Amino acid sequence: MTNNPPKKNYVSTTNACKLCTPLGASLAFKGVEGAVPFLHGSQGCATYMRRYIISHYREPIDIASSALGEKNAIYGGGPNLKKGILNVMKKYNPTMVGVASTCLTETIGDDMRLILHEFRQEFGDLDLPDVVHVSTPSFQGTHSDGFHLAVHAMVDQLADPAAAKGEVTADRVAVFPGMTTPGNIRVIKDVVREYGLTATILPDVSETLDGPTLEDYEPIAPGGTPVKEIKALPGVFASLEFGSCLLPKTGGICLEDRFGVSNHRLPVPLGIRGADALHEVLCEIAALDDMPRRYELERGRLVDAYVDGHKYVFGKKAVVYGDENLVVAVTAFLAEIGIRPVLVGTGAEGKGVAKAIESLCGDLLPEMPVVREGVDFYDIAAEAGTMSPDIVFGNSKGQRYAREWNVPLVRLGFPIHDRFGGQRLKTFSYEGTQELYDRVVNALIAKKQSDSPIGWGYI
Structure with a gap:
């Protein structure tokens, strides 16, 4: 007989050791060239997240919102979502809009897939950007989960063998670095380049969240992973993703399951062992006997x-x-x-x-x-x-x-x-x-x- 301790009654959280799920999704979308993160929910969600992200990265951050109110909580937020995307198109001219759900829209049961399908049918005569959607209620998961769910959604909804022209490029790899700093993204870019490989890093926040001073304000920060490279991911030779506690569905797993791209799941390359694992895989992919001097x-x-x-x-x-x-x-x-x-x-x-x-x-x-x-x-x-x-x-x-x-x-x-x-x-x-x-x-x-x-x- 196992003597299990009684389950503790629920007590409200005091200073959470996590942040909300759509915040992580917003950070992932910020790593795509020409993309605008869009929260389907109340205006307060976007305001809170912008405040947190700006304080850390010290960069201007725009996060669009469908700005739902009491009426929308009853009758649904579909019209607001469609109108909001049209407003984003008019103001930003994005290449991609990353739509993340919030607690409110998940609770009232908005079907984002259906709403966006209707949007494409109603406004198909316009030059529409790619729209990626992801389910990220804050009552389920953390900001880290939201980040990885958004990356998976981008690969799942955008990757297209036709964009790769049916060919696999031997010196091209996909890297899914996880939620990390622009400084670390620059390190990974440098490492992969040193091995003679070309990397599609998703997301690439090395410029979008740590950019130079510009003479004129740009509504969307330069840099990020080009959407055309995301679409061409089925043509990479292999993928690498970092993390020891990843979700079952990730960008790397999606590429492997749907398109047969060999996925290497590695620990975060921190420490000698972690770094060794990364360099060993890169040596294998680049067909080198030893790492560069x-x-x-x-x-x-x-x-x-x-x-x-x-x-x-x-x-x-x-x-x-x-x-x-x-x-x-x-x-x-x-x-x-x-x-x-x-x-x-x-x-x-x-x-x-x-x-x-x-x-x-x-x-x-x-x-x-x-x-x-x-x-x-x-x-x-x-x-x-x-x-x-x-x-x-x-x-x-x-x-x-x-x-x-x-x-x-x-x-x-x-x-x-x-x-x-x-x-x-x-x-x-x-x-x-x-x-x-x-x-x-x-x-x-x-x-x-x-x-x-x-x-x-x-x-």
């Missing part, structure tokens, strides 16, 4: 840095929180460098985080950390406060708890509101891992100095 040197310098900084990090205890794929990758990185993760928390549920950690780095850990899924910051703080952590890893939402515990917070993920440059942080490949490792070591050194009555010293 540049990366051999980067890897060697990273190993040397691990040795040099070992005395500062070894044996420290860490709390890690955030998106499920990020926390697994960070935990594996900490296991490599000798920091002991004691608590790993995520707002996502049912993603197999503990199993992924065990598979990825269980052999490096003296004992498995406590893993909590579906938790908020109240739960994380209550448990972590008894563990005496030395350092915390996660986004800005955990700042108050790191301050209470008097330990450094190494900021990663989304959102980062209380520091500058969150959109440029790098963690991918050996280059990004090196930058993160330096930040970790320096955070611990700074803490040691601030606690010393002497202050500065030769450490």
Whole structure:
């Protein structure tokens, strides 16, 4: 007989360790050239999301809305959705409109597929943009789920063998990097190019969410994955997608199931093991015996840095929180460098985080950390406060708890509101891992100095 603990009664969330599902979808759509994210729901949803995204990326962000009111909640939001798309066409002239549902429209049962079918029939005489729709109610899933669902929707609804002219290009790959920074997208572009390959990265936010200053305001930021490349994805030689806790339906899986494109599901390329896995696959695709000399040197310098900084990090205890794929990758990185993760928390549920950690780095850990899924910051703080952590890893939402515990917070993920440059942080490949490792070591050194009555010293 199994003695299972009684199921806890539902308690309202206090400072959620996740954001809403359509926000993630909006970020994915922002990585497509000429695209406008469009929320089918109330105006407040779009306003809230713009505020959050602008604060992190420090770029102008437009998210259109069907702006439903009380009347639409009763009679349906179809007319508003159609009119809203027409208004977006008039103001932005987009190549694609990415429509994401919200709690309101999912609750009242709007059939977006049917509404958009009617829209195409009614306005087929116009030069219509591609319209992609995705179901993203916030009462189901997280912003990370919304991101991956939107990527899958774009591949599923746009990819067309005819656009690839029935041919497979041997040096072309698709990369689905997951929800990451523009800085990391630039790293991946550089890595793939170094192997002599051409990548279609979906989504590509390297410019759309981290662009240069322009003399004149442009309604849609330059950059992003061209829609024609998304349509031609059936012609790529292989696809790569990053993450250890991905949804069953992803862009890579869609390409494999529908078009026979070989999919390589890899852990997030953070840490030596994570980066090694990426470079091994690229060597295989590019038919190379060894990685380019540049990366051999980067890897060697990273190993040397691990040795040099070992005395500062070894044996420290860490709390890690955030998106499920990020926390697994960070935990594996900490296991490599000798920091002991004691608590790993995520707002996502049912993603197999503990199993992924065990598979990825269980052999490096003296004992498995406590893993909590579906938790908020109240739960994380209550448990972590008894563990005496030395350092915390996660986004800005955990700042108050790191301050209470008097330990450094190494900021990663989304959102980062209380520091500058969150959109440029790098963690991918050996280059990004090196930058993160330096930040970790320096955070611990700074803490040691601030606690010393002497202050500065030769450490």
